[in-house]
Amino acid sequence: MNELKEIVLSPDPRLSQECAPVEKIDDEVRALAKRMLRVMYAADGCGLAGPQIGEMRQIVVIDVDYAGRGGKKNPYVLINPRIVTADGPEREGSEGCLSFPGVSVRVSRPSHVVVQALNLDGDLMQYEAADNLLAVCLQHEIDHVHGVTMFDHLPPIRRAEAQREYEAALAAGARPGDTEVE
Ligand code: ZN
Numbered sequence: 586m587n588e589l590k591e592i593v594l595s596p597d598p599r600l601s602q603e604c605a606p607v608e609k610i611d612d613e614v615r616a617l618a619k620r621m622l623r624v625m626y627a628a629d630g631c632g633l634a635g636p637q638i639g640e641m642r643q644i645v646v647i648d649v650d651y652a653g654r655g656g657k658k659n660p661y662v663l664i665n666p667r668i669v670t671a672d673g674p675e676r677e678g679s680e681g682c683l684s685f686p687g688v689s690v691r692v693s694r695p696s697h698v699v700v701q702a703l704n705l706d707g708d709l710m711q712y713e714a715a716d717n718l719l720a721v722c723l724q725h726e727i728d729h730v731h732g733v734t735m736f737d738h739l740p741p742i743r744r745a746e747a748q749r750e751y752e753a754a755l756a757a758g759a760r761p762g763d764t765e766v767e
Contacts, residue, residue: 588628589762593636595734618646621644645726645727666702672695673695679691684761692738697720698723700713
């Protein structure tokens, strides 16, 4: 599938760079959001951030209802997203990433999050989530626009293990959207 070829894979240096805020929400930004959603759905992902397709801008798309769950499409587009609050007990959960095909890792994150972002109409929106996929996805995707990946949350020894697993998965032909390779 062509869309999958657009996805930037670790260790591409673009995944570790801070992204610039979007200055103006115009047709070009709306087209970019559409392209990001197309790539995300093609890879059966629940989120995608600009740098994952080489667009070094603070834009994120999320749909926690559709991929793998057979629900209706319910896309969110978050422009210049900002975490207002991240608190509540830390929860450890399994995460995958379209930029790390073939692996999933256990990441510990705050369980409750409040996020503000502009939508494609330029309205300031607020999202709140606790103890669910959206709470994890918001934090995971917003990390990406600041050059942070799920591997950066791992303690050194687990990170080294995950890195070896990832390299083995890539060598075995893992593609974006694969979370495990047997
Ligand atoms: Zn990711």
